Amino acid sequence: MPEKEKVTNDLALLQKIDREKLPFHVAIIMDGNGRWARQRGLPRIVGHKKGMDTLKQIVTCAHELGIGVLSLYAFSTENWKRPSLEVDFLMRLPEEYLHKELDRLIEKNIKIMVAGDLSQVPERTRLAIEKALIKTSGNTGMVLNFAVNYGGRSEIVRACKKILSFILEGRYSEEDITEELLARHLYTVNLPDPDLLIRSSGEIRISNFMLWQLAYTELWFTKTLWPDFSREHFLRAILDYQTRERRFGNIQAKAHGKLHIDEEG
Numbered sequence: 001m002p003e004k005e006k007v008t009n010d011l012a013l014l015q016k017i018d019r020e021k022l023p024f025h026v027a028i029i030m031d032g033n034g035r036w037a038r039q040r041g042l043p044r045i046v047g048h049k050k051g052m053d054t055l056k057q058i059v060t061c062a063h064e065l066g067i068g069v070l071s072l073y074a075f076s077t078e079n080w081k082r083p084s085l086e087v088d089f090l091m092r093l094p095e096e097y098l099h100k101e102l103d104r105l106i107e108k109n110i111k112i113m114v115a116g117d118l119s120q121v122p123e124r125t126r127l128a129i130e131k132a133l134i135k136t137s138g139n140t141g142m143v144l145n146f147a148v149n150y151g152g153r154s155e156i157v158r159a160c161k162k163i164l165s166f167i168l169e170g171r172y173s174e175e176d177i178t179e180e181l182l183a184r185h186l187y188t189v190n191l192p193d194p195d196l197l198i199r200s201s202g203e204i205r206i207s208n209f210m211l212w213q214l215a216y217t218e219l220w221f222t223k224t225l226w227p228d229f230s231r232e233h234f235l236r237a238i239l240d241y242q243t244r245e246r247r248f249g250n251i252q253a254k255a256h257g258k259l260h261i262d263e264e265g
């Protein structure tokens with residue numbers, strides 16, 4: 001689609017969005033980089049590189065729209081199984097991104113957060129992320145939460161171990177163990193649960209992402225591969241979210257909140 005048409009399309013979608021009903025926390029599984037590259041006979045890492053361009057575009061779009069928290073699944077605990085060349089490349093992306101974007105993120109009052117075990121990532125990646133965490137720690141605008149070396153199951157196990165250690169120290173008793181307490185020991189400690197989860201590439205699963213936090217999240221899937229994902233898809237996901245009735249287990253509203261698979265793109 002020509003650039004001019006794309007912008008007109010985005011504007012039309014933007015006008016339809018109800019600013020009073022924005023999802024506060026949007027989480028994204030950015031999937032399909034490898035397939036995008038393979039379809040073009042290119043190495044997988046070219047797909048990841050293009051995927052980073054999409055990421056930048058969506059961060060800007062979410063910030064302009066007034067989204068409160070944007071969580072992005074950048075590297076899972078299972079991704080270590082990939083060939084070392086690809087793992088090394090993926091591990092360099094946060095450093096490259098932050099090197100180019102950190103000043104702009106600071107200007108926009110964006111606060112970086114990380115979900116995942118940074119102790120196992122290469123030192124250069126860890127240091128770049130830690131610098132960004134420190135430099136943006138006082139920011140009060142959108143939270144940009146990167147899931148790096150993240151797995152939902154290991155996050156829950158880690159929380160249980162932390163709680164157990166407090167029990168053994170006599171700081172918690174059995175009655176203290178509640179859902180709220182467990183949530184406070186997850187990486188997302190101060191963040192509300194995602195309102196909307198977007199996954200690109202046509203896979204209809206959550207792949208160990210935010211298992212605890214997604215309990216009542218609205219899900220939106222598109223067949224579009226992440227490098228082709230655009231502002232338009234993001235806006236369409238939000239518009240679709242705004243048609244959902246969220247009942248959180250209650251009975252008042254009519255059932256809806258259907259699983260959505262976007263056929264376009």
Ligand code: FPP
Nearest residue numbers: 030031032033034035051052074093094097
């Ligand atoms: C999944 O596609 C994507 C990833 C494992 C990596 C996603 C990372 C980025 C988009 C950039 C991250 C950048 C920063 C700054 C953290 P896949 O490789 O599984 O695709 P496939 O299913 O088609 O093989």
